[in-house]
Each structure stands twice: as C-alpha cells, then as structure tokens.
Amino acid sequence: MTSTRNGVGSELARWRRSRRISQLELASLAGTTQRHLSFIESGRSQPGRAIVIRLAESLGLSLRERNDLLATAGFAPVFTESGLDEAALRPVRTALEQILHGHLPYPALVIAPYGRLVAVNDAVEVFTEGASPELLAPPVNLLRLILHPDGMAPRVRNLGEWGRHIIENLRARARRSPDPRLDALVDELARYVPQVPVGPDHLGFAVPLRLASADGELRLITTLTSFATATDVTLAELHLEAFLPADQPTAELLRTRAERRASSSLTRHHDPDARR
Template sequence: MSSTTVGAELRRWRAVRRLSQLELAALAGTTQRHLSFIESGRSRPGRAIVIRLAESLGLSLRERNDLLMTVGYAPVFTESGLDETALRPVRVALEQILHGHLPYPALVIAPYGRVVAANDAVEVFTEDASLELLEPPVNMLRLMLHPQGMAARVGNLDEWGRHVIDNLRARARRSPDPRLDDFVAELAEYVPQAPVGPEHLGFSVPMRLASADGELRLITTLTSFATATDITLAELHLEAFLPADQTTAELLRVRAERYRNGRTTAASRR
C-alpha cells in the first residue's frame, strides 16, 4: 500500500475522533512534524508507531489490524473461532456466568446483535415471538424491537427502544460501518417516535415487559472483555438483565422454577 493511503486513513480516523495532529501526536508519544510527514505520504511509518497511533485513536482490534495491513504489515491480533480449543477456558467461564445469573436472563452477544450463548431465563424474551425471529442464529436486537418479537409486549417501547437505537448510533459514529448503518436504519423503523415531555427521565427507566405472569421491570448491565487480545473476544459482550423491583424478582424466580420442572418432566418422559 502507498504511504498516501496510510495518511488518508489516519486523517479519516482523526476526523472521526475530532483530534488535531498535535493532539494525536501527543497521545501517541511522537511529534506533530512526524505525524504530518506520515499523513502527507512523505514518510512510511514503522510498525510500532502504527500500533501506537491506532491505540491512541481508540480503534478496535479489528480496525488496528486493518490499519497495519494498509501500511503493509501483518496483523498482530488473532481472530479465533469461539469453538476453538484456545478459547475453551473462556467458553467455560461464560457458561458459568450465564448459569450463575439465573433466574435472571443473560446472553452473550456478538456484533450486530447475534446471540452466541444464553441461559434458560431468556425464554421470557421469546414468549409469543414469531418463529422466524427465533431461527438460529437469533438476533437479539431485532427480536427486542421487531413488532413480531418483543416489541408488542414492551410497554415503554418508544423510550426504551430509542435508548437501544441511540447506543447503536453512537457505536456507528465511533466505528463507521455501512452494514451497521443499514441495521440501525432497519431497527429505527420499528421504534415509534415520542416527544420528550416534562416527565422524561432519560435512559434511567427500566424496560417494562408484559409476560404471561405479569409485567416485568428489567434493567440491563453490559460487560465486555476490555483487555482481550483476540478479536472474537473483544467483539463479544455479556448482556445481563436484573429485576428493577421485588415483584419482578419473584416472577422471574417462579418462571425459572416452572421452566426447570417442565424440562425435567419432558426428559423423564423420554
């Protein structure tokens, strides 16, 4: 690749991050003059400075590999399959976390909402959902907002759904991706617009989800692998739901017990 191409990529990322040459140079431990030479194509950067610049720009591991390859260097971050032996300890740990979170729902989600693992309590999300939306691999974001998924049961879809959309748009601004833009546009069509009134509480309002046992009020926690050096792990996140009140906690406990007993009965019949 030409030095000009590398420079154009750095300028593009600086614009996305709203950083001046001086600010980025200071973050990366180099001089503005050196960075200016790289961006103008007058200097071919070494591998180490490319990694420092990518890190200072806050690029994802995948984006750092892309920048390295633009310069002509080999990628440094691996991308393992989740079912590979190298990631077995991580899989075991995730399974333990998912099981330990019962009777509350928890999922491991890959980019664009693809579910890669979940505990039994997520059955509360699939109640009355279209079979088409439950075909693997399930896309949790689409299931949540689609009219034939959870949307019909979410009492505050306008506010809660907008929270989901805004988070995705923030991610798209940070890491521009046409595929993500298209996905956000699709999801946005499912969420009704609602004016912000005097009782608006921002994103602090829990999701109100109707169920066969009564209304559930759920809040969400997101966990990511902040120190991962494998692209697959770095792009995963654990989404765990917690009850926002005692009534929800009790309903989820009852559902989990009923679901467990149902599976046990079915297994004994076989």
C-alpha cells in the same frame, strides 16, 4: 510503497477526524511529534509498525480496526481472530457458560457484533415468548428480536423510550466507528420504534425495560460487560448482557418461572411419554 504510505496516512487522518482529535493531540497521546504525524498523514513519511500500533491505540480503535490499519500500512496483523469453537477460546466459552448459568433465575446472554446471539441462559425464554419462528431461527439477531413487531416489541410497554435508547446507542457507535452494515441495521431497527416526544420528565438515560409476560409485567435493568483486555478479535467483540430485576415483584416472578421450568424439565426426564 507510495500507495501504501498514502493509504495509511489517509486512514489515520480519517480516523482522527472522526474522533475529533487534532494532530497535536493525537501526536501527544501516541508519543510522537505533530510534524511526524503530519508527514505520515500526507504520505511524506513511511510509519513503522510500532508507531502505527501506538496511533491506533491512541485513537481507541477496536482490535479489528487496528489490524486493518496495520494491513493498510503493509504490516501483518498483531491480534489473532479465533472461532468461538476453537481450542484457543474453549476456556473462555466454558467460563461464559458458567457466568450465564450463575446469573439464573435472571436472563443473561452473550452478543457478537450486529446483535448476533452467541449464548444464552434458560431465563431468556421470557424474551422469546410469542415471537415469530422466523426471528428465532439461527443465527438469532437479538436487536431485531427485541424491536421487531413480530418479536418482543408488542410486549414492551415503553417501546418508544426504551427502543430509542437502543437506537441512539447504536448510532453513537456508528459515528465513532463508521460501518455501512451497522448503518443499514440501525435504519431497519429505527423503523420499528415509534417516535415519542421528549417530555419534561425525560431523564436522558436508560429506563427499566417494562416487559409484559404471561405471568405479569417485568421491570428489568441491564448491565453490559465487554472484555477490555482481550487480545483476540473475536473475544474483544463480544458483550455479556445481564438483566436484573428492578423491583421485588419482578424478582419473584422470574424465580417462579425458573421453578416452573425446572419442574417441567424434571417431568419430561421421568415421563417416557413426555419425551416422545
């Protein structure tokens, strides 16, 4: 058991350092003593399942990371990982689809780790307008679609500022939870975003997305929702991203596009030749 002990101890120390938390702070958060934590990190003490769970929670690890830490300590995973199409998550999938539909005529989508699109509503077609078919082939990566020069990027009027905000958020996530796959994705995406100087009017937070479309320019703000109380790894890793109009012209433009989609769908439904 020595190798397991040392493995979990070194992992705890690595996570603690990445979170910039002292042994005393972490011990206090987890309801243990600094001496006990020091013994665990050095491999002199074998942690029980309960203390591993408390330490992982105190470190703010994701459910997947908590399962990994438990496995390193020699314990079975606590949190299940279900497929989105499995019966366990079917009610959640149905609820998400209802939320996406209810957000119309504004775009909304569900994203899995690394930008993989899971579900979208019809209004998301404004993002795919003119995009290369290769970028739209399943599984679609939203991050690549919106920043790639063959995707949405040529229509983003403030690509440098908006793209940099996305890249910096991803880099902050990678610093918090080191992940070589995420690092590689960030490096790729950063090559698509032009460098822009930080001027005196820089606000330091996200600005509305300014997106050109066939009907005119859209100005969109975003809200990001995560499932903080989820106990399933798959669900905990999903995010619901909803876009809202930043001004009245954008709201009217999105309503017009929705009405046109509905009219086109109705025409196809009643015209046999249109369905061929």
